[in-house]
Amino acid sequence: MPRTTPRDKAGQAPPSKPPSEPAIRAERSVPDSSPEETLGDREQRLARIVTQLDTDARYAMGSRRFPGHVSPTDAIEIAAALADELDDGARARAQKAEQQGMQIACDIGCHRCCTVVVTAYQPEILRIAQFLEQPENAAEKKGFLDRYSAWRAAVGDEVEALPQTMAQGQQAEIDRLHFALWRRGALCAFNEGGICTIYPVRPLACRNAHALDTDAYCVPDPPGGKRPTMVDFVPMNRFLNKATRLLHAAHNAIAAPGQRHQQEALCSSVFRLLTSSAKAP
Numbered sequence: 001m002p003r004t005t006p007r008d009k010a011g012q013a014p015p016s017k018p019p020s021e022p023a024i025r026a027e028r029s030v031p032d033s034s035p036e037e038t039l040g041d042r043e044q045r046l047a048r049i050v051t052q053l054d055t056d057a058r059y060a061m062g063s064r065r066f067p068g069h070v071s072p073t074d075a076i077e078i079a080a081a082l083a084d085e086l087d088d089g090a091r092a093r094a095q096k097a098e099q100q101g102m103q104i105a106c107d108i109g110c111h112r113c114c115t116v117v118v119t120a121y122q123p124e125i126l127r128i129a130q131f132l133e134q135p136e137n138a139a140e141k142k143g144f145l146d147r148y149s150a151w152r153a154a155v156g157d158e159v160e161a162l163p164q165t166m167a168q169g170q171q172a173e174i175d176r177l178h179f180a181l182w183r184r185g186a187l188c189a190f191n192e193g194g195i196c197t198i199y200p201v202r203p204l205a206c207r208n209a210h211a212l213d214t215d216a217y218c219v220p221d222p223p224g225g226k227r228p229t230m231v232d233f234v235p236m237n238r239f240l241n242k243a244t245r246l247l248h249a250a251h252n253a254i255a256a257p258g259q260r261h262q263q264e265a266l267c268s269s270v271f272r273l274l275t276s277s278a279k280a281p
Contacts, residue, residue, distance in 0.1 A: 079123035112218035121251035154186030
């Protein structure tokens with residue numbers, strides 16, 4: 001996919017907006033792990049977990065088990081912190097692009113990329129399920145559950161091959177499967193009338209998705225084979241790599257042994273969580 005790199009006046013890539021470590025801000029709506037733990041203590045403990053998860057690439061690769069304790073609630077808050085930092089980077093990217101005469105085409109109601117079957121690790125999956133379980137989001141939950149069967153029928157059984165294919169890491173097969181599913185044209189079950197119903201908790205993949213100037217090429221088989229042009233914002237690219245590694249490591253820390261490394265289709269995994277006896281934290 002073509003990328004355009006914004007530059008500052010000195011001709012250098014702009015400084016990184018996202019910090020090297022995600023700023024953990026524990027949400028008061030999320031239960032603490034113990035009644036005695038204060039909000040400040042919890043934020044410090046979560047920051048230590050993030051630092052520890054990032055000390056050894058083998059935690060994400062799966063060749064070494066993370067020795068510390070990571071709860072599902074911890075994983076949700078790590079995902080929330082990473083999303084906040086990525087949003088800061090996306091705003092900086094858009095501002096820098098605009099300063100250089102480049103226009104990001106995405107806006108409210110644009111849902112060209114919402115036919116892509118998005119995959120995610122457990123921290124983001126749990127966060128979305130938790131969001132939908134909140135009483136104030138009952139309508140969004142019902143809408144998703146009502147739309148799910150149509151989405152599942154549209155994508156077909158091939159979507160069930162995603163977790164194992166992603167875990168095997170064979171990029172050519174991953175790409176083939178993703179494009180095959182994209183060509184089905186199934187609108188994400190979280191999307192209602194062109195609007196994302198989980199927008200506040202959407203995964204990093206959705207937060208990063210964008211195109212310059214036009215959305216005409218945001219289709220699996222674009223005119224002339226041309227892919228949409230994206231902004232090559234180096235600080236954000238680096239942060240995304242780190243964030244993905246942290247989500248993978250946190251996933252491996254909380255997942256059952258047979259589910260490590262397995263990114264699932266977001267709609268499928270959240271639906272299963274919402275309709276199973278094991279509810280989100």
